[in-house]
Amino acid sequence: MGVDKQKADHLAKEVGAKGEFKRQSNRFTAPFAAEAGKYRLIVGKLCPWAHRQLIVREVLGLEDAISVGVVDPIRGERSWEFNLDEGGVDPVLGIHELREAYLAADPDFDGRPTVPAVIDIESGKVVNNDYHELSHYWETTWRPFHAEGAPDLYPERLRAEMDELADFIFHNINNGVYKCGFARTQEAYEEAYHVLFSALDAIEERLGSRRFLLGDRITDVDVRLFVTLVRFDAAYHGAFHCNRQRLTEFPNLWGYARDLYQTKGFGSTTDFDHIKRHYYSIPVVRSQFGITPVGPDESGWLTPHGREALSRTPEKIYYDFKD
Template sequence: MSTTDHLAAEVGARGEFRRQGNAFTSPFGDGPGELPVEAGRYRLIVGNLCPWAHRQLIVREVLGLQDVISVGTVDPIRGEDGWEFTLDPGGVDPVLGIHELREAYLKADPGYSGRPTVPAVVDLTTGAVVNNDYPRLSHHFELAWRDLQAPDAPDLYPEELRAEADALAEVIFHRVNNGVYRAGFARTQEAYEEAYAELFETLDALEERLATRRFLLGDHITDVDVRLWVTLVRFDAAYHGAFHCNRQRLTEFPHLWGYARDLFQTPGFGSTTNFDHIKRHYYSIPVVRSEFGITPVGPDEAPWSTPHGREALSSSPDRFRRHVGAPTPSTATEA
């Protein structure tokens, strides 16, 4: 099934976008049926364009797992049969030895007929995808992989905040993270307007919430901040135009814009952001691309590195070490 056919298959009776489920959801751990936690055993396949994959890159870097889990990167423009490793020499992932991510999905399940998605964790002992459960993958890195994290790694998912974090993350996923897709991929005016209204209603509530606190749950960055931020960083570059989420830009929300810059200037966030891949992908999607395949030049990336002043909202020092100057966006394919 082609990419276009897959997208059409994810549309409901009212013209609403219904994202496909995840086929490989085994958790990491040491219990029966769980995936063993071993340094060097897995390769995380990402697309720099994708918010779900970007979330895993941020958590991996913040927790110091770069030498524990390797990363492979697909082309930002999806091929007719799915994601391809055209950024690598010879168009082949240097570790997996495959051209299309679909090959690793078929090794896991020869009858797999869904849309091969990123992020995907591939077991190097078999070459097969073992986990593509993007909603929970960052939690696995935060909890099951704790013994392999850097000694000074922060706790992104503190036990005392999990109930509040999970409840907020659920709202953010349906109305913001997936909300922009529900607007962009809607096939009827009714479905589009419903998603649009929920998106901006939620952004308004988050704007108010961030007026009095530096991060979503207080003075320190948590997993739920990562989940919101990956959509915010793509908002003006892609969703505002390509997905018709155009009531206002991120830069027109004073507190959300300051918050987004605060995180961009935090190690692991700006350093894993590739605006070129983001724009090239979203303006190549069949339902939104122009007849001539033009990718916007803007918006200007420089304002992301301007002072945000949000330190004043914290009652305790930030746990994260700050880059001196602006972080350098990640553009290379990591082997």
Template sequence: MTTPAPAISETTRETDGRGGFTRQSNSFETPFGDGPGELPVEAGRYRLIVAGICPWAHRQLIVREVLGLQDAISVGTVDPRRTPDGWVFGLDPDGRDPALGITHLIDAYRAADPDYDKRGTVPAVVDVATGAVVNNDYHRLSNWFETAWKPLQAPDAPDLYPEQLRGAIDELNEWLFHTVNNGVYKCGFATSQEAYEAAYDALFAGLDALEERLADRRFLHGDHVTDSDVRLFVTLARFDAAYYGGFKANRQRLVDFTHLWAYARDLYQLPGFGSTTDFEAIKTGYFGSPGVTGEAGIIPKGPDTSGWSEPAGREDLSGGKPAFQRA
């Protein structure tokens, strides 16, 4: 029997007490690997649950496709509109995930922990045999796909997390999360003017720094796509469609940045990026979910997304080298 998730208010649970948004922590962070206590890497054992709205889930979809892990890890998709009862499998026949047999994602969380009382978040990796969530650590999940899952990657899979760059990638990823990825949420979920303006200023200072960084290099760490590019892309893909209006991150749109906009188009046109980007799900989720962007139910018709397919013209910045560096 499905037990609906309790309605959880971000303004009461995920706040710093001064009007600032503080995101809940992850509860299932066991890494994948072959060491003691680690999650074994096995084809067909796990199901990755995502939502088209969610940037944290979108990261995993991109990496899964770029690395050729589609046959090893199945995907289930919840309705992009999060309900007061949490994420539901409203896109599937009878509203039930065909592999897990559940209607609400929270059931997989409670299969892992009957006392779980947080939001049931995406992405979530579920053990198909037990129906229990085993990992929801969106901070590190893509890194496990890039490293521990290497034996099951496609033979020509690129190296998105090269060992010699991991320190620099981790450092930039940490900054990206606090300043940009979660920065838009700090704007959108702030409950005081002071907290909102501080988040707004930090976000656009960060975007200005990235605009400058990308003026003379094709990707964040040079000539090739890395895990950092995946993380920045998912925020940029949602910026004009959701964050600019819905989260009041409105100093300027993505399309008003010279280098960031060309960089985002460059990535969008690569395998795994545009194919996993669902602009309609993004708009439906942010504007159709109660309590996310205020008044719910009216989905914007715009913006025009045809520009994402226009040539980016950034290949010369990498000397014509291929975007993906093979392992």
């Protein structure tokens, strides 16, 4: 069976009765103990869910506590592959396909092996692939390993509000772009399209009076929104037909996204090359000739954003610091 046929078959398993995209559930969701050096975080720089983990890991200073492996931005026939490493093998886990770690944990696993995935280095087994909660583990359970002076991205006093907003962002924006791109009927696509842009309009209005989603400080929910915004013009606008307007045409969202991009951990973990190469390789959207777009111009991300005027705090880096 060809590579494209394999990929298309995986996607076909996640289609509802009306042709709408229904993302598969995460298989490994149990909490795991915080122990420096025990795990390897496998990511794809293309993936918004994995990108969230890279941002939080760098912001909190967890680089020495948990190592990172990076898969090829173009998915292989059966799984994500470690083609970027010498010999096509992850140097720590000794595997070529991420699928091997999933099968080590569950020999009957027949879903899509996804990133991010936390792998127990000694056993080679996936212990967690729950992208919904994974960043919360780094922010809470892994606090003993945070760098001195690391911020609190998930402050307890704000968690109820954060969780509600994160749920809205995930269903309507983060996953909303996929519902547009992977829809199999016009009806499903148009429904997802209108939900997506209605949600973006609501966030655009919210950001008109505050610097970040919850005020003057960056929190986990900003990380969750950023990873979709940073991919919007480079991938979702074209590849996923999310084309009512570009991110750069939302004054508040564009300024907000640049503000975050220019902050520690955000721009440094963004790889536009991997993003574009991946999204324009997906069988349902790929150009007949496999062409990856050159644009948009990335230099705009470093232009002044002027968002400081909305903040009441004078610090250069805007986080909610621990007590």
